Amino acid sequence: MDQMLAAEAETAMVDVHEKVVKIEDANDEKPANPKDESLEEKKREILEACEKRDFAALRALAASPGGFLTDTIRQQAWPVLLGLSPLSDDTKAEEDNSWKSLPPHKDEDQVQLDVNRAFVYYPNDQNDTQLSHSKTLLSTLIIRTLRHHPYLSYFQGYHDICQVLLLTLPPSSQPAALAHLSLLRIRDFMLPNLYPAISQLRLLPDILRSSDPELWHHLSSTEPFFALSGTLTMYAHDITTLGEITRLFDILLARDPVFSLYLFAAIVRSRREELLDIPEDEPEMLHSVLSKLPQPLHLEGLIASAVQLETRYPPEGLRSWNREISRWSVLKTGRGERVYTQGLDEGREAFERQVKELEWRERVKKMRGVVWQNRKAIRGVGFAVVVAVLGVVLRRYYQPAGHGGTLEYVFGLVGRWWSTY
Known part of the structure; x- marks a missing residue:
């Protein structure tokens, strides 16, 4: 029965891709302006860069108007940018059904709930049977990835990202593309909690502070959580047309993961006058406006602005880069x-390192709570005893990689706390 369903689902996926490719192939054969040879020249340049794995050229071409132009070309470019090798077994992954025998992932129930709500805006030419097949394929793609990498945590909106890959890439490269994307591009969002995702958002005010101090000051009472949906889902949850989101994926895959934050900063700056008209003492109103993407979304201008922002204000110069962003974050490992x-092994190692950091952070947070609750008694005992006790406890349970001795770390930590009491 499973084999019949798998065969039926694969047939449906072929149908879906034939529709998408036919549309794009028609565009390939009939450019908007037949007299303009620049489009054909750009297509040749993209395909040549893919063949040579010329990442610098692909990066520049993705930033130029139109990006990679068609889904047919994206099927060549995206796998290259995601690190897939045509000579490896990655491209044979669609034939691997071993995932079916793997233990269920803890988040599969949530996956199914989200898949049931998928394909709301696009494609809009499928009948009920085709839509059902598409949802089956989407569910299979996600669950296969999670079962092969069970340490990853699913997050709501992940299915929006997967939907874009499903509708754009051929079945042969989808599983490997999603695995590489998950572990090497959006890994911070698949950790046990959202702390790393929130830490990324702290860079947004820094970008605004550097590029537009007046606007930053006006928004300073508003937490940057308004950017969470966009950055978490690579904007796939908020953009409702397939043409726009695939165009945006061109640039997001061609540049470092941190570029997503520069893009949101460009979006905020594009609404400067509208935002300055809202009183700064109305953070709820500002949040409401900022949490929705402007319509229409002038992507080409926003992309150009974001590229300029990243070039002029690189993340290494932002206040929160060293203070908030883990050395194992995709923002730093993907520079x-x-x-x-x-490779996926590097992504797995960085994931495990980040998990340890989160565990360390949780232990320190709990210990700080104990210190605060007992601060009067602690003051009576003495500062030195506090440091010694904390050092013994933390050494017994955990010593994070990258710190000096535990006591050395604790001395600095408690010293900073003590100075605030």
């Missing part, structure tokens, strides 16, 4: 050309 060449 420069490394973002295109990392």
Whole structure:
């Protein structure tokens, strides 16, 4: 029965992709302006860059108007940018049914709830049978990835990202593309909690502070949580047309993961006059406006502005870069050309390192709570005893990689706390 369903689902996926490719192929054969040879030249440049794995060229081409132009070309470019090798077994992953025998992932029930709500805006030419097949394929793609990488935590909105890959890439490259995307591009969002995702958002005010101090000051009473939906889902949850989201994926996959935050900063800056008209002492109103993308969304201008912002104000110069962003975050492990060449093993190692950091943070938070609750008694005992006790306890349970001795770390930690009491 499973084999019949799998065969039926695969047939349906072929039907879906044939529809998408036919539309794009028609565009390939009939450019908007037949007299303009620049489009054909750009297509040749993209395909040549894919063949040579020329990441610098692909990065520049993705930022130019129109990005990679068609889904047919994206089927060549996206796998290259995600680090898939045509000579590896990655492209044979669709034939692997071993995931069916793996233990269920803890989040599969939530996956199904979200898949049931998928394909709301696009494609809009499917009948009920085709829509049902598409949902089956989407569910299979997600569950296969989670079962092969059971340590990953699913988050609501992940299915929106997967939907874009499903409708754009051929079945042969979808599983590997999603695995590489999950572990090497959006890993911070698949950790046990959202603390790393929130930490990323702290960069947004820094970008605004550097690029537009007046606007930053006006928004300073508003937490940057308004950007969570967009950055968490690579904007796939908020953009409602397939053409716009695939165009946006061109640039998001071609550049470092941190670029998503510069893009949101560009969106905020594009609404400068509208935001300045709202009183700064009405943070709820500001949040409401900022949490919705402007319509229409002038993508090409926003992309150009975001590229300019990242070039002029690189993340290494932002206040929160060292203070808030883990050294194992995708924002740091995916800087420069490394973002295109990392392997899944490196992503897994960074994931485990981040989990340890989160566990360390949780222990310190609990210990700080104990210190605060007993601060009067502690003052009576003495500062030195507090440091010694904390050092013994923390050494017994955990010593994070990258710190000096535990006591050395605790001295600094408690010293900062003590100075605030």
